[in-house]
Amino acid sequence: MNVSKERVLVTGAGGFIGSHLSEFLVRRGAEVRAVVHYNSRNDWGYLETVPAEVRDGLEVRAIDVADSFAVHEVMEGCGVVFHLAALIGIPYSYVAPGSYLETNVRGTLNVLEAARRRSVKRVVHTSSSEVYGTARYTPIDEEHPLQGQSPYSASKIAADKLAESYHRSFGVPVTVLRPFNTYGPRQSARAVIPTVIAQIAQGASRLRLGNLEPVRDFTYVTDTARAFVAVAESDRAVGSVVNVARGKGISIGELARKILGLMKADIEIVSAPERLRLDPSEVHELVGGTERIRSLTDWRPDVELEPGLVRAIDYVRERITTYKTGTYVI
Numbered sequence: 001m002n003v004s005k006e007r008v009l010v011t012g013a014g015g016f017i018g019s020h021l022s023e024f025l026v027r028r029g030a031e032v033r034a035v036v037h038y039n040s041r042n043d044w045g046y047l048e049t050v051p052a053e054v055r056d057g058l059e060v061r062a063i064d065v066a067d068s069f070a071v072h073e074v075m076e077g078c079g080v081v082f083h084l085a086a087l088i089g090i091p092y093s094y095v096a097p098g099s100y101l102e103t104n105v106r107g108t109l110n111v112l113e114a115a116r117r118r119s120v121k122r123v124v125h126t127s128s129s130e131v132y133g134t135a136r137y138t139p140i141d142e143e144h145p146l147q148g149q150s151p152y153s154a155s156k157i158a159a160d161k162l163a164e165s166y167h168r169s170f171g172v173p174v175t176v177l178r179p180f181n182t183y184g185p186r187q188s189a190r191a192v193i194p195t196v197i198a199q200i201a202q203g204a205s206r207l208r209l210g211n212l213e214p215v216r217d218f219t220y221v222t223d224t225a226r227a228f229v230a231v232a233e234s235d236r237a238v239g240s241v242v243n244v245a246r247g248k249g250i251s252i253g254e255l256a257r258k259i260l261g262l263m264k265a266d267i268e269i270v271s272a273p274e275r276l277r278l279d280p281s282e283v284h285e286l287v288g289g290t291e292r293i294r295s296l297t298d299w300r301p302d303v304e305l306e307p308g309l310v311r312a313i314d315y316v317r318e319r320i321t322t323y324k325t326g327t328y329v330i
Contacts, residue, residue, distance in 0.1 A: 001119035001122060001233050004029040007077055011035040011111060012084030012126075013058075014045020016187045017144035017179070021082060022227040023050050026057040030227070034083065035074055038062040046186045056162070065107035071112040079121045082228055083111045086126065086159075089190055090152045090277070091330035097151035105162070112166040114175070119299055120173070124232050125163040127178040127241070128288045129154045138249070139289035142178070143242045149281050167239045175237045177228060180245040180288040184221030184308060185315035187321050188200070193218070193309070196256050197316040200265045206265055208259070208328070211277035212253030215285040217245045218312075220303035230297035237296045245288025246301050262309055274328050 008025055012018040013034035027030045036044050044060055044155040063070035065085045086092070087103045108125065115123045132140050134148030148154030166172040181191075183265065194207065201205050227244040231237040250258075256269050276282075293299050303311075316323060 001235070003080055003140060003229050003232050007031045007033065007083045008080035009033045009035065009036070009075055009078040010084065010203060011082070012086060014047050015084060016046060017059065017182055017221060017224055018084040019046035019050060020221045021084070021187055021228050021314065022047065022058060024222070024225040024229065026054045032058050032104065033074065034058045034060045034077060036060060036062050038064050049186065065110055066102045068110040071110040072117065075114045075118050075120065078118070080232055080233070081111065081115055081120050081123045082303045083108065084126045085297070088152070089330060090130070090150050090179060093150050095153035095330065098153055100155040105158045108162050109160035112162060116166060116170050116172050123172060124228055125174055125176050126157065127160050127176050128153065128328050129178060129180040129288060130283060131178070132286065133156045134283050135285040135287065138285060138287040139247050141289035142243055142292055149283055158277050159169050173238045175231045176241040177231055178241055179224050180217040180219060180243065180286055181216050182224045184312055189325060190215065192252060192255070193259070193312055194316055195325065196259045197263070197313050198320065198325045199319050200260065200263050200267070201320045202325055204325065205267060207256060207269045207273040209252060209256060209269060210271060210277065211282060212256070212269065212271055213251060213283065214283065215249040215251050215287060217249050217259060217287045218305055219246050219301060220308040221299045223303055227293065227299050230299040231293070234297045240292070240296070242293050242296065243288045243290060244293060245290055247288055247290045249285065249287035250305070254276045259309060259313070265314060272328070
């Protein structure tokens with residue numbers, strides 16, 4: 001399949017990864033229908049910040065994926081669906097778990113059912129490395145057991161299993177793409193890398209983070225966007241779960257020290273109690289295995305961690321007044 005020759009639907013297009021994927025697809029020549037979350041301000045999220053020539057190439061629709069009627073209507077005429085719409089903040093899932101079920105589970109069910117009824121040629125459903133829980137072995141391959149260590153991860157496990165069931169039960173051509181930690185421009189301060197950069201850039205006397213020990217595997221956002229297209233174009237990926245990762249881990253503390261060095265800052269790093277997860281919920285190590293995606297596609301990560309961090313630093317510095325670091329917001 002050549003995605004560039006299809007009308008493509010991207011749910012969650014106003015988000016961090018979704019906006020980059022939408023931009024990549026437009027530049028590849030695809031006809032893109034970009035779905036953003038409905039709001040009365042007609043705010044398109046990060047699509048407001050993409051270059052004008054990209055924005056002009058998008059057909060933007062505002063809906064709520066939890067509404068089955070809206071999802072069915074917006075999918076009309078689309079051959080490929082990239083489903084990224086989700087609530088993603090882990091701390092907020094402790095406060096509002098019902099919202100995660102509505103958006104992440106019911107929303108995914110609506111997308112799958114609409115894809116079945118519309119006879120869509122390909123669906124790529126977005127998972128999360130959080131579904132693995134703390135690693136029992138590394139690198140984590142796609143056969144690793146799943147464990148719901150937060151309401152967020154439980155909702156994503158449920159959504160992943162719905163995708164699997166729609167492939168096995170109805171033959172819907174679904175691939176579950178499972179990104180490990182993605183970073184880069186347009187990411188909010190909810191994530192660790194932009195909050196580190198923003199605190200430093202705003203002149204904080206101490207760098208306040210959560211647990212410094214967990215290990216994560218970071219992939220630059222344009223590499224993640226390319227992976228979505230790579231698996232969509234691979235017939236052999238249909239019915240599979242596919243990790244997207246670099247296969248290299250770094251602890252949060254080491255990552256923070258690396259950013260401090262790149263920004264030539266010398267401040268103390270402290271573990272703030274309000275930023276800590278409950279210990280049974282903390283995922284201590286996530287390093288992804290990449291053998292499957294390398295065997296099914298020609299995808300390889302292009303951007304190493306340090307150059308990617310430099311790009312993220314430049315982005316946050318240019319927009320530092322938009323980052324709120326004085327108060328921890330879940």
